[in-house]
Structure formats: C-alpha cells, structure tokens
C-alpha cells in the first residue's frame with residue numbers, strides 16, 4: 001500500500017523568484033473577488049500593481065486604500081479606459097468584473113496588448129467566449145481563466161489517477177454539488193441579477209464541478225446536452241438567506257437559476273450526469289463518481305468550488321479476481337502552504353514573465369463554457385441541443 005500512496009505525494013519544490021523585472025498589473029473590477037487577487041499579487045515580489053478601475057466612482061480608490069497599495073491611477077471610468085492608458089505600460093490585468101462584463105473587458109484588454117487573467121466563468125455565452133478567443137489569437141497575449149481549484153493537490157491527484165489508466169475507459173461520470181441554502185448575495189445582487197450575472201449556480205459553481213472531471217478526462221469535446229434550470233428558491237419571498245442578509249426584497253431581483261442539471265455526451269463516448277445547486281432541500285447532490293471499465297473512482301466533492309474534496313478518494317476495482325477498494329487519502333496541506341488563489345496568480349505571473357502558456361487555457365475552458373451554454377439553451381428550448389464550437 002505504501003508504494004501506491006507514495007505515487008500521489010506532492011512534489012515539493014523551492015521556487016526562487018527573479019525580481020529584476022517587475023510585472024506591471026492592473027485590476028478591473030474591485031469588488032469581492034478582487035480582494036483575493038490583490039492579496040495574492042502582494043505575495044509576488046516581482047509584481048507591481050500599478051492601476052485599477054471600477055464602474056462605481058470611488059470604489060477602486062477605497063479598495064486600494066483598504067489594501068494599503070499606492071497605484072499610479074485608479075479613477076478611470078471603466079476598464080477600457082485603463083487598458084488604453086499607455087502611460088501605465090501595463091503587462092497584465094486581472095478581470096474581476098461580474099460575468100456579463102467578462103467578454104467585453106477581456107476583448108478590450110487583449111486588443112490593447114495586455115495579458116489577461118479572467119475570472120470564471122469564462123463568459124455567459126459560447127458566442128462571447130469565441131469572440132474573446134479571436135481577440136486572444138489576434139493579440140498573441142496570454143488569456144488564462146480563473147479556475148484555481150484545479151491547482152489544488154487533491155484535484156491534481158484526481159487527474160493523475162484518471163490519466164494513469166487505473167480506471168480503464170471512463171464511460172459514465174456523475175458530478176456536481178451544491179448547498180442547502182447558499183444563494184450568494186455577499187455584497188449586493190451582482191450574482192443574482194440577469195443583467196450582471198447572466199447565469200446562476202450553473203455557471204458560478206457548476207463550472208468547477210465540470211472542470212474537475214473534464215480536466216481529469218483531458219477535456220474531450222462535448223457533442224450534445226440536455227439541460228434543466230430552475231429558480232424556485234431565488235424567487236421565493238420567504239427565502240431565508242435574503243432575510244438573514246437584511247434584504248428581504250432580493251427575491252424581486254433574482255433573474256438567474258439556483259439549480260441546474262445536464263446530461264452531456266462527449267466525443268470519446270463518455271456521458272456526464274451533472275447537477276448543481278445554490279439552494280435545495282438536500283444536504284448534497286452527491287459525490288462525484290467516474291465509472292471505468294477497470295475501476296471506478298469516488299470523490300466526495302461537495303465543495304469542489306473550494307478545490308477541496310470532501311474526504312478520502314476510493315477506487316473500486318478487481319485485483320486477482322477479488323473485488324477491492326483502494327483508499328487514496330485526501331491531501332491535507334500545511335497551514336503555511338500557498339492557497340489555490342496564490343497558485344492561480346503565481347502561475348499566471350510566471351507565464352507572463354517567461355512567455356509561457358496560459359495555466360488554464362481558453363482552448364479547454366471553451367468546452368466547459370459550451371456545456372454551460374448548452375444547458376441554458378436546452379432548458380429554454382425543452383429539448384436536447386447539439387453543441388457547436390466554431391474553430392478559432
């Protein structure tokens with residue numbers, strides 16, 4: 001047993017950061033998640049945060065003040081004005097805007113010749129994502145999408161297990177997750193309004209469950225999807241979360257999904273059965289399970305949006321004619337280990353400095369996006385849809 005487990009130990013490497021050249025970074029959108037971006041950038045001695053922009057006057061200034069960071073300028077009317085300010089000599093931006101502003105901000109930054117770290121989900125529609133990829137291709141700049149959970153050692157282990165071939169051919173996958181009550185309204189309604197979010201639980205946390213399994217499988221192309229969406233909790237005047245956050249009126253603003261499900265066929269023959277909830281009358285919508293011809297992998301994964309697995313992984317297989325279970329212990333990191341967010345920022349900065357590839361490339365995440373979009377479209381049409389992903 002010891003030798004099997006040793007194979008999954010994390011490689012511990014010391015990295016020495018070259019600070020002779022500083023990467024000049026700007027932040028577009030200075031809301032909730034921008035706090036995590038700036039905290040991780042501040043741990044990079046080779047980064048200089050030079051500017052920020054937010055649509056809300058004064059918000060960027062208050063944000064930098066809160067973090068004790070002095071920037072060259074942060075009173076732009078929007079991200080577009082900032083990326084076109086050549087006096088900043090920007091190398092890269094973090095785009096931390098709400099979903100509907102992902103595509104325009106990414107296109108503006110790439111067209112201005114700036115590398116982009118774009119928050120998840122990629123965009124709201126596949127068409128928008130394709131437009132971003134065209135801008136990426138024309139610019140030759142890096143576009144990385146903010147899926148930090150896949151940098152977690154447990155997620156890397158999941159991928160290593162699947163890629164090792166121990167499961168044989170994976171023919172069926174169930175994945176998803178959710179919360180009993182957890183519609184996100186931490187600082188207002190940008191997650192729940194259609195004009196800002198576009199998609200709800202489906203894209204917000206569903207994109208992570210899909211990335212966990214698609215990344216492990218090597219991102220096969222999706223072919224068709226049958227989708228379902230509902231909003232029973234978000235539109236309920238008695239939803240407890242609204243009362244708890246002091247805004248009982250938020251149900252009037254709710255314009256997205258709080259539950260979504262999909263049945264997705266991939267080009268390698270694998271089928272994904274997926275469900276995700278911001279709210280439901282249940283504790284969990286189940287473990288993630290990959291059914292394989294030689295073995296199946298169970299991942300207790302209720303909070304995969306944190307990159308965490310909910311417990312030890314188990315492989316169910318046959319050894320010498322005996323049905324056995326191999327337990328792969330969950331990796332628990334040292335308290336001083338980098339966070340997944342630190343890893344997301346560090347790998348992006350390294351790619352920018354070294355002319356490397358995007359750590360989380362659009363060529364993979366476009367399939368994730370196409371599934372989200374396919375579920376949304378199928379749910380409206382009430383039938384299966386064919387997933388079309390144009391070549392870029």
Ligand SMILES: NC(=O)c1ccc[n+]([C@@H]2O[C@H](COP(=O)([O-])OP(=O)(O)OC[C@H]3O[C@@H](n4cnc5c(N)ncnc54)[C@H](O)[C@@H]3O)[C@@H](O)[C@H]2O)c1
Pocket residue numbers: 028029030031032033034053054055056059077078079080096097098099101105119120121146147148187190204
């Ligand atoms: N990776 C993660 O773990 C994680 C966690 C939470 C949120 N997110 C993602 O981050 C994004 C932002 O979420 P949030 O909670 O920070 O939202 P938020 O509403 O708190 O902040 C978004 C900010 O962007 C600003 N903005 C929008 N368009 C702009 C533009 N064109 N130019 C400049 N500023 C603009 C808004 O005024 C707002 O202040 C969402 O897409 C969300 O899915 C990721």
